[in-house]
Amino acid sequence: MDRRRFLTVTGAAATLAFAVNIPLGGTAAAAEASAVQITENPFTLGVASGDPLPDSVLLWTRLAPRPYESGSGLPQKRFKVRWELAHDERFTRITKRGTVDAHPEYNHAVHVEVGGLDSDRVLYYRFRVGQWVSPVGRTRTAPSKGARLTELRLAAVSCQAYHDGYFTAYRHLADEDLDAVFHLGDYLYEYAVTATGGARAYTDRVLPSHFNRETLTLEDYRLRYALYKSDPDLMAAHAAHPFVVTWDDHETENNYADDTPENDVPPEEFLLRRASAYRAYWENQPLRRRQLPQGPEAQLYRRLQFGRLAQFDILDTRQYRSDQAYGDGWQVPGPESQDPARTMTGATQERWLIDGWRSSKATWNVVPQQVTFAQRKDRSTPDFKVSMDSWDGYPASRQRLLDGWESAGQDNLVVLTGDVHVHYGFDIKKDFDDPASKTLGTEIVTSSISSGKDGSDKPSNWATYMQANPHLKFYNGRRGYAVVTLGKDEARADFKTVSAVTTPGAPITTAGSFVTEAGNPGLTPA
Template identity: 75%
Template sequence: MTPAPRHTAAHSEELRAAARHFGRRRFLTTAGAAAALAFATQLPAAGTAAAAELDGRRITEDPFTLGIASGDPLPGSVLLWTRLAPRPFEPGGGLPAERVSVHWELARDERFTRTVRRGRATAHPEFSHTVHVEVEHLEPGREFFYRFRAGDWTSPTGRTRTAPAPWARPAELRLGAVSCQAYHDGYFTAYRHLADEDLDVVFHLGDYLYEYAVNATGGARAYTDRTLPAVFNRETITLEDYRLRYGLYKSDPDLRAAHAAHPFVVTWDDHETENNYAGGIPENGVPPEEFLLRRAAAYRAYWEHQPLRRPQLPEGPDMKLYRRLSFGRLAQFDILDTRQYRSDQAYGDGWQVPGPLSEDPARTLTGAAQERWLLDGWRSSGARWNVLPQQVVFAERRDRSTADFKLSMDSWDGYPASRARILAGAETAGVENLMVLTGDVHVGYGFDLKADFRDPASRTVGTEIVATSIASGKDGSDRPSNYDKLTQANPHLRFFNGRRGYVTVALGEESARADFRTVPYVTTPGAPVTTAASFVTEAGNPGLTPA
């Protein structure tokens, strides 16, 4: 029997509106965590609830425990981020609910002898004492160094870059792609190696944190020299839960090193909120209005703790995360959100035999507005490479070669009409060099994207590079148990590896090179990094060939 959708799009919009405008009396009638969450997500704008200002000289412990970051580079601007949290494992980060003045500085050199910009920002308690500084009027295509100061404390130094000028034709752009960093599954060793790479920008493709409980020993990390507080040993539900969880993740020194070394461009998948949610529809049988309140808390904490600009500031349970960045005439990046606007998964959110429900042309993974934005952007693109950083596997991925094959209903395979519209739009727009960057699945894949996945001989229309996880899935293996089945069932699958790590991609005028970088273990620290495989795709001739 075909299951009925959990609720309609119209119903979802009604629930979103309710989450934005619930009155305080309604909050107090909702049981337990939902009531606390409702109150938390109605916090006023920064500065309106905390008139007092904390004298920075009263901060007696290092407030920069969660490091610094930069992100979303533009030709004349960079975004700088930090959070003040002397004790990040405590609610409020160990600071009172008072404003704190934070001084920032941007220079051409690491010693700050050639400062080009400096200023002051306010860390508001309403935003968990995070700071987002948009530094404007900078030279394009330049390297800069930055730092913050609060009271007598100075942050670590970070390195960032502005994007090339819109008309520039850089010889090469080097990017990193990462995803899926379950703290409880292992150490973030891959980030330490990523910090040492020569990169212009890093794309985080989702699952920056996980909502699942982390026990006192850090799960697979099996700490013997420390004990994590009990506040982490529960699923994240409330705004404070999500803030504390970001505090745990960003306390990791390897993650902090990667953020300090490179500007990040981030997008989420599901675990930043809840596993496999679809739009306003939760994974489990929670009342939808409760879930939208949880989503509002998760989205707010996400914005607070990521190097994101003001246009991404959420409104209740809604946050416009899809956006476009360009690196001269070499590359245009259209960063997608395939979680917030999607139709409910067909036949459940696992691997299922496809059918009329999953193949319904009305189904969408992006939502209509985001789809139009993407296709319009491709039509006006003059870039050599059009790159699509997004979350879930784009290529068809059959689990077996027999006629009773199953597909993942949570990936683009569960929304084939949506995928077909994207590929048709790329062809109509004349996109010759399409590259999709993907996370989610805790393995490294390299796919040729086909005009017709049912016909192996059909035209190759692009390339998909899937970055394995940083830690999720624990140590993994070079040859996963389903290796033979997947490679036989999907002849367009050119590479498959199940170790942890990341991908680096060098985009040039004539070709792009992808290096799959892996570590042999994450359940103990200190693993070395190696290149599991390298592939090249030529401009104007899509498809992967071994380097």
Template identity: 70%
Template sequence: MAPQSPSTPDRDHDAQLLAAARRLNRRRFLTVTGAAAALAFATNLPAAGTAAAAELDPRRITENPFTTGVASGDPLPSSVLLWTRLAPKLFEPGNGMPAKLVPVRWELSHDERFTRVVRRGTEIAHPEFNHTVHVEVKGLDADRPYYYRFRTGDWISPVGRTRTAPAGGARVGEMRLAVVSCQAYHDGYFTPYTHLAGEDVDAVFHLGDYLYEYAVTAVGGKRAYTDRRLPALFNRETVTLEDYRLRYALYKSDPDLMAAHAAHPFVVTWDDHETENNYAGGTPENDVPPEEFLVRRASAYRAYWENQPLRRPQRPTGPDMRLHRRLHWGRLAQFDVLDTRQYRTDQANGDGWKSPSPESTAESMTLPGMEQERWLTDGWKASRAQWNVVPQQVTFARRNNPDGSDTLSMDSWDGYPASRERLLAGAETAGVENLVVLTGDVHVAYALDIKRDPADPDSRTVGTEFVATSVASGADGAARPANHAAYLARNPHLKHYDGRRGYVKVTLDSGAARGDYRSVDYVTRPGAPLVQGPSLVSEAGNPGLTPA
């Protein structure tokens, strides 16, 4: 890891946080409840307004502060969430902003020229939240698009387009959404987002690995810049709050990603790399003291909330953040957004491909945590939606290893079979007929039938899983990876497999769920055209994928 930069307020916060954690007795720390641990940490990461009372005159901002664009998220029938960040010096600690409060005006309009403004107001950008802005606009009409923008001083942000969800009991003919995941900046350009920005979709579901903790070289890794150089502060792994904030600045400055955020509301959830590779709950990837890892987790979670279009209930407290939540699209769809990192038990036998063992098959093993399992199954019991959709992170359906062995991925649901069985039984008890799971993580595109007995390919099909490939992670892929034929042969419930970068567009209506796969042939240089992949359909009441 590269040498640390000189002391800054954010690094001082991290040091205070770690000191507080270390003052806890080791035994007490390992047994303390999440809420109590959160309370211990929260005292060292101040809330908005506690560290700065002075207000900056926005006219003193002499450089464009809207360098990471705008975003919106989590559409509700009468409300939208708008986001931006003030960062005139994008790649410097503090982003060129003084530690002062900054008033930011916002407008919401029926038209992109803002001749029919329906709401306007002022939100304070707090230095404690890295001058990010989260505006919850309420009292809006259901099921319609809106345009929005921000102003501070003499500067005006780019214009974003968002929308509200249909009313709760509304009969909706159709919903179109896109599924994305895994955008390693150092592996290539975010070209799929340019194409996604032009798609006609109601929302984008980002299912994790929005950023990676790994170092990014001066030339941007495999982007191989020849006309620019990135600062050395990116050429180290993210550990501190300042590290994570700067890494979001880098990622969110990507023009393709900014275009997609401006075009569509996002619904986000994390996987592992927003914090650290393959961590499980409070267990880090490497042999790091638990209190030190939870300090890192607190910093990562705080930076995640700051930089995503998330509402106030998702704001973290120390190392804890309730990210799982439920959204509706009229009577057509219920979305139960999962968090499969924060509450999981540690992977059995390590986090790679291993043979099942008494440890991995134990009833105590849980991927989303027992409380979240109950939350999901209770939500299914109460659902009146045509489609019950579960956006989450890691592959849900069985994946038999194409090498012919009995090994399974211990980091996916295959490594937590008891947890998966509880959910499948819960869906059956709740009478869920139209189950759709949306997945990221694996850097390839899959379309899978979900079997009632995952180990038996002849058992009843109870749902459909659409797995989105990565936006950039893994660099240039191939339409048919080397193990393509073997994978399909060992997994007859696998109906599509593609190793290129891209996304999947999912259309829901009263009769079917349709997945349209989109890809690009390369990301290590810009400008790849969009490739239209196959389309697969699962009929309502008759789960099982067939070509459209």
């Protein structure tokens, strides 16, 4: 039995929860308070929705009159919050309404799972507490499981380091016509943010000093989410579209693997930190109750269906992975990294994914996940190195998935990836060392929202990478997001970029567009 499972099974998860002030499931001991006590706008972090189902939507907000303060300016009491869901943004045709408690144990976040809805409907929602009314959010239910759609538009986003620049790309994303946004990890970073906001170089505000340290405790993570979610561009994107989220490493700590931290910290101590990070993540994301962490564990991998057109299998490649081989940087592959026992997903998630492919009736099987899936060599010579933190550091695990994909008898695999702060378009090959081998699918890697600062159209290693990786069809180093349009006959990827993130208001442009035909995988310029 591995250490993490032992801790959970023996009840040590309860001890972890107590140590970081996390209540166990069902705990809600705080007395109710009157909303008249809220004398400042509590909706400073906006609203969000997520994980759309054919008959249900998940609505989110968090009460935070003073978001940058411990406790967010509210007493340790619970408040009644009213919510409304309507067919129009003026709320003249309300379809559902109700109340929900905002508990201090959950940092006054609310997650409302509204059921009994019609499929494939655009809906509007808002919250009320006392005299205060939230901004209006727009969401939609998923199509019915058997619906024969002609098109589905989604965006892939990742990596939004607050201290590296403005979230300008999100302002443009809010104006896109999309069915859903898939966030592929690094929603926040654990690193310190200076009083001037790092590269944002604020001259009109001063951030509190408690942001200028690495996040370690539950309170640290909660405050860091408040900083990120108060960004107006991010709030606009959440209000415009339902999000489907999964984490990578920085929501907890850089390059951690299962219960192994980045630095020389005892695993049991790291699990305290991970429990805090996972709890704050759930509190601040539009996630359903089934994703609520239990101590240092949470099942984030899950499946969403959009009619007969697309099945989405959202992965978690952090919580169950083997520790990185040879450290977590770029290294020459060797016996340790090539060990068949190594796993990126864990055995249970791996079986779940392959079984889901075998039973899928969808035209497109889409896998939103975190780190680069396709082989990515840093040079053409035999002494090439690969990233031990990506799937290249777990080639046997990748091969098991590719073999499972082929055995499932499906045609159209699309992997959505974040993490690397650049746009890539890859063909997924049966044998990456043989350019003539069969193409099994497509990988769309989205650049960062802000991480890495402004970037460039052609990074210094552009020519080297393109030569060393013939299955790499597109590479751009600006910030932005990817829009993927799934149709009956083809899928299209539009790589969107902004010219700068260190100054606000940069325009958006399409740096490249590619298509892959249904039944004939492989990227070609659009």
